[in-house]
Amino acid sequence: MLTSIQNPLVQKFRRLQNAKERRETQLFLLEGTHLIQEACAVNYPLMTVCYTSKWEEHHPELRSIVLENCDRVELVSDEVIKSIATTVNPDGIVAIAPRLAQKKPPIPAKLTIVLSTIQDPGNLGTIIRTAAAAGADGLWVSQDSVDLDNPKVLRASAGQWFRLAMGVSDNLHELVTSYQQQGVQIVSTTSHTQTSYWDVNLTKPTLILLGNEGAGLSDDLAALADLQVKIPMETGVESLNVATAAALMLYEVRRQRS
Template sequence: MLTSTQNPLIKQIKKLHSPKERRETQLFLLEGTHLIQEACAVNYPLQTVCYTPTWEARYPELLSIVAENCHRLESVGDEVIKAIATTVNPDGIVATAPRLAIAPPPIPANLTLVLSTIQDPGNLGTIIRTAAAAGVDGLWVSQDSVDLDNPKVLRASAGQWFRLAMGVSDDLAALVTSYQNQGVQVISTTSTAETSYWDVNWRSPTLILLGNEGAGLSQDLLALADLQVKIPMSATVESLNVATSAALLSYEARRQQH
């Protein structure tokens, strides 16, 4: 059992807290029982899995599954788990996994989200979780958004990260245009729009544009939308969280499409 936080393996895993290290090594962190279960459920390969004896006693069957799905398995002490986890109270298991090419959303598709400059990992993870729940075909994020494999994104996705088609684009304008060229309507939200999202015909293949938490969408992207819509709100409320907006629009689109 590894008990020293100065062990070379442990020091290397801890470096994956850094986005730069994740990009250079092409590895990312999976923390907690639920994410490990979801990864194994879709046969996502694991590189190194560290677990405590207490965790092993609680999840012996899952440990057997993990052992078949990982390259290296290590029993570690509680202090080691705390050192490599990004959470304050880890539940006893942390794994590293390779960055694999995720299948991007198809073009065209019934419903796709395009997210520009999303900075909050909790927001992105919640949008991923909601998109999967609403049956969205997939989502794109701009290259300057928070990393898809940020640990907080993974946790906030509640495991749905493994089940949703996702892509990263370095040119959202070109991406949006490619959808339009194949007959997909593009809808964005803005508080100054006259049309409510309730009054939109969502039955056609649709792409939903959503912007940065503070600045919203750039004028260039707004100009590409076939239709700008608003989400009706009380006069005392200035705006909604981007994840909430994504949920409202996604479920209204699915309600009409089904």
């Protein structure tokens, strides 16, 4: 059993809590039973897994699967798990996984969501979860958004991170234009229109374009939209959380198409 937080392996886990380290090593952390289950369900490779004896006792079947699919497995103390986890009360298992070339969203596609400069990992994870649930073909984020494999993004996605095609773009203008040229309509939200989001035709191939939590979409991206729609709100309410706006838009698409 590993008991020292000074152990080189433990230090490796701890360093991966840092975004720069994850980018340089092309590795990231998976934390918690549910994420490990989802990773195993889609055969996502795990390099190293650390778990406690209590976790091992409560999850014998998953432990067997992990042993079959992981390069290295270590039994560790509660103190070690707490030091390598990013949550206050970890449930007893943390893994290192490789950053793989994720399946990119198709161009064109029936339903795609594109996010510009999203900063809150909880928002991004929630949008990933919702996009998967609503049947989106994929999701793109701008390069200056929070990392897709940020631990909070992974947790907020509730495991759907492994099931949705996702990509990072260093030029959203070119990306959105490429969808447009393939016949996909571009829809963005704004308060400066009288057209509600439920009053437009979303049954045709659609790309939903959403911007930063505070600043919204840049003018050059907003100008690409074929349709600008509003989400009706009571007087005095300026805006909705971007994850909420994404959910409303995605499920209006699903409603119209069903």
